[in-house]
Amino acid sequence: MKYLPIIFLMIFHVNGLTYAGIETPYISSFSKLDYGAAGQNWSVSTDTKGKVYFGNSKGLLKYNGNTWKLYPMPGNNYVRSVKCSPDGRIYVGSFEEFGYYEQDIYGELKYTSISALLNEYAFHNDEIWSIVLFNDKVYFRSFSTYFVYDGKTVVAKGSPLIFRLLTRVDDTLYAYFQQHGLCVLEGNDFKLLIPENRLNGDNAIAVLPYKKGKIIIPTAKSGLFLFDGENCIPWQNEANNDLKNATINHAAMTRDSLYIFGTITDGVYSLDKSGNLEWKINSSNKLSNNTVLGLVCGESNNIWLALDNGIAYIKCNSMFSFINSFKQDIGSVYSAAFKDNQLYLATNQGLFFNNLEDNQAHLIPNTSEQAWDLSVIDGQLICGHNSGTYEITGQKTIKMSDVQGATCIRRAYINQQEVLVQSTYTFLSIYKKNEANKWAFSHIVENFMEPIRYIEVDMMGNIWASHFYKGLYKVKLSPDLREAESVEVFPSLNKNTSNGEIFVFNLSGRILFKDYLGYYTYDDLSGSIKPFKKFDDFPILKNNITKIFPMPDNTCWFVGKNEFIQANLYENNIEIKRHVPFRRLYGSMPDNNENVIFIKEGKYLFCLDNGIALMDEKIHFLPDTVYEKIEIESIQASGKKQMKKLPVLAAGIKQIINFTYNTLTFEVSYPHPPTTNVGYKYKLSGTEEEYSAPSDDFIKTYNKLSPGNYTFEATAIDSMGRELSSISYGFEIEPPFYASNLALILYVILVVIILFTLWFRIKRYIHKSKERIEHEQNILRQKEKEKQEQEIIRLRNEKLEADLTFKSKELAGSTMSIIKKNEVLSEIKSELLLQKDKLGAQFPNKYYDKLIRLIEINLSSEDDWQIFQTNFDRIHENFFRHLKLTYPDLTPNDLKLCALLRLNMNTKDIANLMNITIRGVEVARYRLRKKLDLPSEKNLVDFMIEFK
Numbered sequence: 001m002k003y004l005p006i007i008f009l010m011i012f013h014v015n016g017l018t019y020a021g022i023e024t025p026y027i028s029s030f031s032k033l034d035y036g037a038a039g040q041n042w043s044v045s046t047d048t049k050g051k052v053y054f055g056n057s058k059g060l061l062k063y064n065g066n067t068w069k070l071y072p073m074p075g076n077n078y079v080r081s082v083k084c085s086p087d088g089r090i091y092v093g094s095f096e097e098f099g100y101y102e103q104d105i106y107g108e109l110k111y112t113s114i115s116a117l118l119n120e121y122a123f124h125n126d127e128i129w130s131i132v133l134f135n136d137k138v139y140f141r142s143f144s145t146y147f148v149y150d151g152k153t154v155v156a157k158g159s160p161l162i163f164r165l166l167t168r169v170d171d172t173l174y175a176y177f178q179q180h181g182l183c184v185l186e187g188n189d190f191k192l193l194i195p196e197n198r199l200n201g202d203n204a205i206a207v208l209p210y211k212k213g214k215i216i217i218p219t220a221k222s223g224l225f226l227f228d229g230e231n232c233i234p235w236q237n238e239a240n241n242d243l244k245n246a247t248i249n250h251a252a253m254t255r256d257s258l259y260i261f262g263t264i265t266d267g268v269y270s271l272d273k274s275g276n277l278e279w280k281i282n283s284s285n286k287l288s289n290n291t292v293l294g295l296v297c298g299e300s301n302n303i304w305l306a307l308d309n310g311i312a313y314i315k316c317n318s319m320f321s322f323i324n325s326f327k328q329d330i331g332s333v334y335s336a337a338f339k340d341n342q343l344y345l346a347t348n349q350g351l352f353f354n355n356l357e358d359n360q361a362h363l364i365p366n367t368s369e370q371a372w373d374l375s376v377i378d379g380q381l382i383c384g385h386n387s388g389t390y391e392i393t394g395q396k397t398i399k400m401s402d403v404q405g406a407t408c409i410r411r412a413y414i415n416q417q418e419v420l421v422q423s424t425y426t427f428l429s430i431y432k433k434n435e436a437n438k439w440a441f442s443h444i445v446e447n448f449m450e451p452i453r454y455i456e457v458d459m460m461g462n463i464w465a466s467h468f469y470k471g472l473y474k475v476k477l478s479p480d481l482r483e484a485e486s487v488e489v490f491p492s493l494n495k496n497t498s499n500g501e502i503f504v505f506n507l508s509g510r511i512l513f514k515d516y517l518g519y520y521t522y523d524d525l526s527g528s529i530k531p532f533k534k535f536d537d538f539p540i541l542k543n544n545i546t547k548i549f550p551m552p553d554n555t556c557w558f559v560g561k562n563e564f565i566q567a568n569l570y571e572n573n574i575e576i577k578r579h580v581p582f583r584r585l586y587g588s589m590p591d592n593n594e595n596v597i598f599i600k601e602g603k604y605l606f607c608l609d610n611g612i613a614l615m616d617e618k619i620h621f622l623p624d625t626v627y628e629k630i631e632i633e634s635i636q637a638s639g640k641k642q643m644k645k646l647p648v649l650a651a652g653i654k655q656i657i658n659f660t661y662n663t664l665t666f667e668v669s670y671p672h673p674p675t676t677n678v679g680y681k682y683k684l685s686g687t688e689e690e691y692s693a694p695s696d697d698f699i700k701t702y703n704k705l706s707p708g709n710y711t712f713e714a715t716a717i718d719s720m721g722r723e724l725s726s727i728s729y730g731f732e733i734e735p736p737f738y739a740s741n742l743a744l745i746l747y748v749i750l751v752v753i754i755l756f757t758l759w760f761r762i763k764r765y766i767h768k769s770k771e772r773i774e775h776e777q778n779i780l781r782q783k784e785k786e787k788q789e790q791e792i793i794r795l796r797n798e799k800l801e802a803d804l805t806f807k808s809k810e811l812a813g814s815t816m817s818i819i820k821k822n823e824v825l826s827e828i829k830s831e832l833l834l835q836k837d838k839l840g841a842q843f844p845n846k847y848y849d850k851l852i853r854l855i856e857i858n859l860s861s862e863d864d865w866q867i868f869q870t871n872f873d874r875i876h877e878n879f880f881r882h883l884k885l886t887y888p889d890l891t892p893n894d895l896k897l898c899a900l901l902r903l904n905m906n907t908k909d910i911a912n913l914m915n916i917t918i919r920g921v922e923v924a925r926y927r928l929r930k931k932l933d934l935p936s937e938k939n940l941v942d943f944m945i946e947f948k
Helices: 004-012 240-246 741-842 845-859 862-875 879-886 892-902 907-914 918-932 940-946
Strands: 026-030 041-046 052-056 059-063 068-071 081-084 090-094 097-103 109-113 130-134 137-141 145-149 154-158 163-169 172-177 181-186 189-195 215-218 224-227 232-234 248-253 259-263 268-271 277-281 292-297 303-307 310-315 320-323 333-339 342-347 350-354 362-368 371-377 380-385 388-393 396-401 408-414 417-423 427-433 439-449 452-457 463-467 472-477 484-490 503-507 510-514 519-523 528-531 547-550 555-559 563-569 574-581 596-600 603-608 611-616 631-638 643-646 655-657 663-669 678-685 699-702 708-718 723-733
Touching (some): 041 310, 052 081, 052 090, 052 303, 090 130, 130 163, 137 163, 145 163, 240 268, 248 292, 333 371, 333 611, 342 371, 342 380, 362 396, 371 408, 396 427, 408 452, 417 452, 439 484, 452 503, 503 547, 510 547, 741 845, 862 879, 879 892, 892 918, 907 918, 918 940
Parallel strands (some): 041 081
Antiparallel strands (some): 026 310, 041 052, 052 059, 081 090, 097 109, 145 154, 181 189, 215 224, 224 232, 259 268, 268 277, 292 303, 303 310, 342 350, 350 362, 388 396, 408 417, 417 427, 452 463, 472 484, 503 510, 510 519, 555 563, 603 611, 631 663, 663 699, 678 708, 708 723
């Protein structure tokens, strides 16, 4: 950045100009919403790997290039001071507490207290304001005491004076005691070097190396002092008075000897070794807060600021500088030009100028409203404006044309005439040189009236005009250039595109067109627009490109979706030179009006909102530090409902991971400045053969990995695709227990057991089968035997049944015989009674009575009844015995009646058998029902038949 004044001198060929302090380096600002901690940051330090640590009011804040992470202190105290050690420790100081953070095997920072080694009376109500590494010891400074830690023990050394400064320069340790002065450490004690009165009674803020044998001593409110070993005098320079008023709070020196001063009220200043102001940054030009509480200069000359409210990063080490420190908002810059030691800016709010000596942008009178274009042609500064076209001389305007909305102007040769062709909201305007050899408005082109944004003129004199909205025109002028002889309209460049704005540009004499699909050119032979293939092999130059700005030095600037791309164009090759993300230019491009302006070989101007960016490829700056390597920040293994962290191990050590944690998430980091584009690509050897496409993702997850050996590989790449660093991590996903070696042994044992069990069961089954078969055969035999027995029984039963039937027939026959006999005897008795009545005395009583007695004896013969009863009881299963047991009141006559009823005999036959009248049978039946207690609805005969 110290070369910028020389650059401007080379650009403008002007001597003796002082405009340092106007151009500034790039600034990245971070609010507490960005980093997720308190707004107030007290100190800052960087480690050897490029990571940045801030002492924040909520703890230790870490930035690894990708993410911010807060580590709270014990008791949630703020961190007042922080210092990184080469051994990886981050020493911190707080209120009555100091110690260090160190990375554990999981990549997390763990705190160890050093102050705990002290007794409780070592210090009280005090806090650690600074930390210094010196001679393998760590010094912690409070206002009343400093503590020396040698790695094992800590010693407290008090002072009756207020201890305001402890700092190291090379091999010397300096201290400043209030009301005493600046001292140096000799042995174990500090010796006075500069009394306080020689520093105007002010507090020394820092000690900075100067020329050989000299040092610079910044004080809080008395400015800067030079000390040569004997004399201590104020260092007079252009910024000293401002620094006095701003109150210096911190100071440091970059590697290329720029002095950086952080102030309480006016941001940060940068001076070279001669005391010239290089730049000043405060809240008026991108700094979020004017109070600098801490600063550190990195190895690449870039600066981190710890602010009272926020954090800032200043990229001093860059070919870019910015002029955007205007106190007022000038709007979106569409074009810019340098002329006569002044910067002119065409914006959507008017035409402004700046004399490069202050941070004011002044509106040129009568030029408010939209200013589209600035061009320096043959020493004339011409401005295309909403109200017309002006020639600008100093701060004055001379109107060249009243045609409103002048948007673009080009030098051209048309019909052997050198002219300027200008596009406007309405007409095409023609400019020619006048008698004074200056460009002047000549006329408008008749019969062509369209709002045109961009124009180019080809070698045949054809004007290619891009409409604001509706496509492209090819305009051929008449010989006198006063009217459009022909107008050819191209609503779109491709059948797949609709009407829209088309960008027109001149690439080495060839007129090319660009829409969002590709590049095109005009084919004179066919009279049509055809694709232009030169950029087809470079997708990055084809996709998402909206505009191209060809430069005289064989360079082209391509405008992409979120970046500018610089490429060198050769006859048979294209070389991508660099990417410039919009965010590196504060991301503030004028919408759809991005512009890159060529100044001189290797020097370019970019139009921004409220300012410009300057780029000089020839500045010799320190390359950004290439840190050791990409790192694995953390590894997380997870399963369905569980998660754990894995050790972040060195390469070559393989981690064994249980199968239940087979989803792995890797977080990597490559510490880099916020302005540097770093991408990552990944490969998991074991599942992937190629690296993934580069991306900004620094977290990579692999889901549900199968058992096996893997190697995770991550590579950091820059914006050009060049590899910066790689790292690998080997691990093995153990098979689940069911697939482990132990499980295999168990499987073998289990198979043997199963086979033995199967053999045993088969053997047992065969035995059981034999027994079952024998049993079944026995059952069959038994069944056969039973069947035979049943058959025998059946035959017996059939025989018995036949016998029973026979006997029943015999019984029935016998019964019928008795009935017949009784009937015959009854008839004989009746006949004898009849004969006796007829014969009277003729039939002697002796014979008559004898016959009657004989007949009656046979009618009531008990022998017949006994025979009947015996046969009946045999056939009917002890009917009488069961009946008598059930109804003991039954008389013999009742039993006779029951037997006859069971045989279903009618009343008459019963009367004959029982030798009673039919009436007597009815009476006997009635009495029997009473004894049997039969209900009236029950039939007596049915009851006897059913009784068993």
